[in-house]
Amino acid sequence: IGCNMRLLLGFVLSTFWLWEASLSRVYTNHWAVRIPGGPSEADNLASKYGFTNLGQIGGLEHHYHFHHSRVVRRSTFVTRGTHSFIHMDPKVDWAQQQLVKTRVKRHARSDPSYIHLNDPKWSNMWYIHCSDKNSRCRSEMNILAAWQRGYTGRNVVVTILDDGIERNHPDLVQNYDQLASYDVNGNDYDPTPRYDFSNENKHGTRCAGEVAAVANNSHCIVGIAYNARIGGVRMLDGDVTDVVEAKSLGIRPDYIDIYSASWGPDDDGKTVDGPGPLAKQAFELGIKKGRKGLGSIFVWASGNGGRQGDHCSCDGYTNSIYTISVSSTTENGNKPWYLEVCSSTLATTYSSGEFYDRKIVTTDLRQRCTEGHTGTSVSAPMVAGVIALALEANPLISWRDVQHLLVKTSRQAHLKANDWKTNAAGHKVSHLYGFGLVDAEAMVVEAKKWRTVPPQHTCTDQKLNASISSSGCRDQPDQQVVFLEHVVVRVLIVHPRRGDLEISLVSPSGTRSQLLAQRLFDNSNEGFRNWEFMTVHCWGERAEGTWTLEISDSPSQLRNPEVLVSWLSYFTVDLDGQFSHIFYTDFFFCLFGIVCVHVLASTMLLC
Numbered sequence: 189i190g191c192n193m194r195l196l197l198g199f200v201l202s203t204f205w206l207w208e209a210s211l212s213r214v215y216t217n218h219w220a221v222r223i224p225g226g227p228s229e230a231d232n233l234a235s236k237y238g239f240t241n242l243g244q245i246g247g248l249e250h251h252y253h254f255h256h257s258r259v260v261r262r263s264t265f266v267t268r269g270t271h272s273f274i275h276m277d278p279k280v281d282w283a284q285q286q287l288v289k290t291r292v293k294r295h296a297r298s299d300p301s302y303i304h305l306n307d308p309k310w311s312n313m314w315y316i317h318c319s320d321k322n323s324r325c326r327s328e329m330n331i332l333a334a335w336q337r338g339y340t341g342r343n344v345v346v347t348i349l350d351d352g353i354e355r356n357h358p359d360l361v362q363n364y365d366q367l368a369s370y371d372v373n374g375n376d377y378d379p380t381p382r383y384d385f386s387n388e389n390k391h392g393t394r395c396a397g398e399v400a401a402v403a404n405n406s407h408c409i410v411g412i413a414y415n416a417r418i419g420g421v422r423m424l425d426g427d428v429t430d431v432v433e434a435k436s437l438g439i440r441p442d443y444i445d446i447y448s449a450s451w452g453p454d455d456d457g458k459t460v461d462g463p464g465p466l467a468k469q470a471f472e473l474g475i476k477k478g479r480k481g482l483g484s485i486f487v488w489a490s491g492n493g494g495r496q497g498d499h500c501s502c503d504g505y506t507n508s509i510y511t512i513s514v515s516s517t518t519e520n521g522n523k524p525w526y527l528e529v530c531s532s533t534l535a536t537t538y539s540s541g542e543f544y545d546r547k548i549v550t551t552d553l554r555q556r557c558t559e560g561h562t563g564t565s566v567s568a569p570m571v572a573g574v575i576a577l578a579l580e581a582n583p584l585i586s587w588r589d590v591q592h593l594l595v596k597t598s599r600q601a602h603l604k605a606n607d608w609k610t611n612a613a614g615h616k617v618s619h620l621y622g623f624g625l626v627d628a629e630a631m632v633v634e635a636k637k638w639r640t641v642p643p644q645h646t647c648t649d650q651k652l653n654a655s656i657s658s659s660g661c662r663d664q665p666d667q668q669v670v671f672l673e674h675v676v677v678r679v680l681i682v683h684p685r686r687g688d689l690e691i692s693l694v695s696p697s698g699t700r701s702q703l704l705a706q707r708l709f710d711n712s713n714e715g716f717r718n719w720e721f722m723t724v725h726c727w728g729e730r731a732e733g734t735w736t737l738e739i740s741d742s743p744s745q746l747r748n749p750e751v752l753v754s755w756l757s758y759f760t761v762d763l764d765g766q767f768s769h770i771f772y773t774d775f776f777f778c779l780f781g782i783v784c785v786h787v788l789a790s791t792m793l794l795c
């Protein structure tokens with residue numbers, strides 16, 4: 189019955205209408221009664237009409253709560269009887285039989301916990317959904333809500349750069365994509381892992397399932413982008429060289445949308461290493477030419493060297509502006525033992541923590557399923573899956589748009605860190621978690637309406653010294669920068685013990701990024717030779733003003749004491765940037781500070 193029809197019926201058959209209206213109401217055996225004559229009068233009136241007086245209604249003077257036990261408890265019609273004469277008693281101002289009202293809990297976001305999928309590990313996927321079996325759940329990443337908006341990764345292609353992928357795994361085979369796969373180690377088109385006794389090469393298969401395991405197929409789990417196509421590039425099971433990396437990063441850039449990598453240099457707390465010349469070019473080619481010019485999306489795990497005091501700024505892959513560097517948090521929002529701190533981390537997902545914290549369930553080698561996937565290795569594929577949902581919502585977003593979306597939508601949520609700060613553009617950011625926990629629903633919603641950012645500008649100034657005044661490319665319109673994205677600081681530092689150095693950058697707006705923390709195990713005397721530190725903490729801030737680079741040196745006992753004597757313990761570099769007119773661009777600057785150890789403290793050679 190349509191609305192007009194119902195109205196018409198209402199006029200014609202008013203009794204029918206009344207009946208229908210009362211159907212939708214549920215009357216209770218409770219009354220609210222207003223009696224000005226005081227509590228004892230209320231008691232008298234209650235007993236006169238057969239009610240029990242349950243007393244004043246909260247703080248409402250003269251209002252009493254009456255209960256009638258002989259009235260049907262939940263009725264769909266107004267009950268008549270002696271009790272109803274209370275409405276006409278002159279001592280009663282007003283009386284109302286109470287109706288049941290529909291009240292819906294106002295969750296901040298929909299909590300569609302009723303979805304049931306027949307995948308046997310579905311109820312263990314605590315980081316995706318809440319269900320009866322899953323009481324301690326964490327639905328803050330809003331993956332279910334993104335699905336409910338209709339995004340499941342359709343037509344998006346993801347590949348896992350790792351030790352191979354079990355392409356015939358029953359939970360992957362349906363989404364497996366031959367064209368998104370290659371075996372760089374074996375030089376063939378079949379990335380099936382090499383099986384050994386220890387199942388050493390299980391990593392890629394585990395990561396693949398997180399992204400695109402098939403949903404509701406009675407097998408194992410449900411991938412975050414369960415309708416995406418998934419491939420694997422086998423490249424870690426052999427000698428990894430610059431060539432191997434460059435090949436892997438450049439496989440079918442027009443076909444593959446997202447490359448997920450959960451590997452990098454040793455997380456031993458003493459290595460400083462990054463992409464070689466070929467891998468660097470592969471990254472640059474990917475972001476320029478990949479996805480038909482929109483740019484390949486490279487997602488990177490920030491590293492597992494937390495226990496070794498490693499700092500992800502010493503990993504040139506996560507530190508690169510071309511990679512989306514992802515961190516991890518435990519189910520309770522605590523810092524996991526393996527977490528590496530640094531200013532280039534963009535966003536975070538749930539992962540494992542202590543032994544009592546839950547881990548991640550996913551597909552495993554030999555057609556199995558595991559509940560034991562851990563570390564930041566978990567987080568890169570999760571974000572790859574979330575980005576796949578966003579790319580389905582808007583396939584035309586660029587590699588930089590994706591980073592903007594993550595900056596905008598990731599949230600502090602309940603993630604604990606003592607360094608959360610709000611930068612001058614209003615973004616909350618931390619060295620542990622970047623902009624916070626990813627939010628899949630917000631990603632798809634924002635992606636859908638996102639207007640692509642203007643071209644990237646890069647302003648490089650090498651005429652810098654200890655007190656830096658930079659023209660900021662004012663005279664070069666195609667390089668001018670107003671609003672910041674990444675800030676890269678390139679340094680050349682000669683130092684007797686690299687692990688003693690701590691470097692921070694303070695933006696004109698006052699946002700402090702720690703570019704490097706001390707590393708206990710880093711005894712190297714190689715210093716930093718044109719190493720690029722990167723921070724995203726100034727994202728959206730204005731570029732112009734004074735940039736201060738602070739380098740502090742805390743000589744440890746491990747250092748040669750003879751060198752110590754003449755060491756410069758602290759210096760500051762001011763950088764002035766004057767930039768104008770262009771929206772959303774990148775700002776590079778370089779500091780060439782050769783600090784010569786064998787010279788006196790006050791002497792610095794700058795070039």
Ligand SMILES: *[C@@H]1O[C@H](CO)[C@@H](O)[C@H](O)[C@H]1NC(C)=O
Binds near residue numbers: 303304
């Ligand atoms: C999953 O599959 C079952 C049949 O095995 C079906 O009844 C159910 O509706 C499906 N669930 C979803 C969410 O599609």
Ligand SMILES: *[C@@H]1O[C@H](CO)[C@@H](O)[C@H](O)[C@H]1NC(C)=O
Binds near residue numbers: 653654655656657
């Ligand atoms: C550094 O640059 C500033 C301004 O460009 C200049 O005044 C200063 O003398 C320079 N300092 C050194 C040590 O060259």
Ligand SMILES: [Ca+2]
Binds near residue numbers: 371374375378
């Ligand atoms: Ca092969």
Ligand SMILES: [Ca+2]
Binds near residue numbers: 359407
């Ligand atoms: Ca499944």
Ligand SMILES: [Ca+2]
Binds near residue numbers: 455492499500
């Ligand atoms: Ca590391």
Ligand SMILES: [Ca+2]
Binds near residue numbers: 511512
């Ligand atoms: Ca990065």
